[in-house]
Amino acid sequence: MAEVVLTDEERQTLQRWARRAKSSQALAQRCRIVLGCAAGKSNKEVAVELGIWPQTVGKWRNRFVARGMEGLVDEPRPGGPRTITDEQVEVVLVATLERQPADATHYRSRLSNATSAIGSPSGTRTRNRSPGPRPQTRSSNDSPHIFNEFPARDTRSLTHAGADKGGL
Incomplete structure (x- = not known):
């Protein structure tokens, strides 16, 4: 387990970032992890205190020891670069x-x-992206419908129970 040693300036910055309302919650938690590790606590003690996994504490402890304050910032995500500026x-x-x-x-x-x-629909959704004619679709007249198979029932002769006796 790598030992975390902080300068006074780093400690003040980490404490400020951990308390600041504008900081992302992920960055604030990373700051609390490093501050706990700098206090001489083990990964397990810091994890229990913050309600996180000990592996997470170890990850951020090692990143801080290797890269300093820069190690607490999110790394670029995988994937291709943005095509729209x-x-x-x-x-x-x-x-x-x-x-x-x-x-x-x-x-x-x-x-x-x-x-x-x-200048092009590349940034917007289009209904049909492939060139050429669109595939045929069925119209509402062509599609079978369950109600077309059964004759309509005449409900005019049905009365509510008791309706003819002055009830409802």
Whole structure:
């Protein structure tokens, strides 16, 4: 188990981050883990105190020892890089919320604004992404329906119990 040694400046920063309302809860918890480890507690003691797994304490203890304060920040997530920039997102939002083409319903106007704002529908959902003719769909007349197989029942002759005797 690696020993955590803090400078006065690191200790003050960790305490401030752990208490600050604007800090993410994950970062605040990591700060509390490091502060507990710096107090000489074992991984198990810190885990019980914070209500987390000892493996989690060990992970953040080792990261802090290896990388210092930088080790407490989230690492980049796996996956490809973003294909749409923040500027493109802003253009789409402005176009969607502030412009409305003539002769368009509310939904259609938002969809067409978003599509025209970025030049292609890549950032918007489209119904059919494949080129060429759409596959045939069944119309409501072609589809079998359970109620079409049975004759309609005449309910006019049915009366509620007691209705003919001045009841309900």
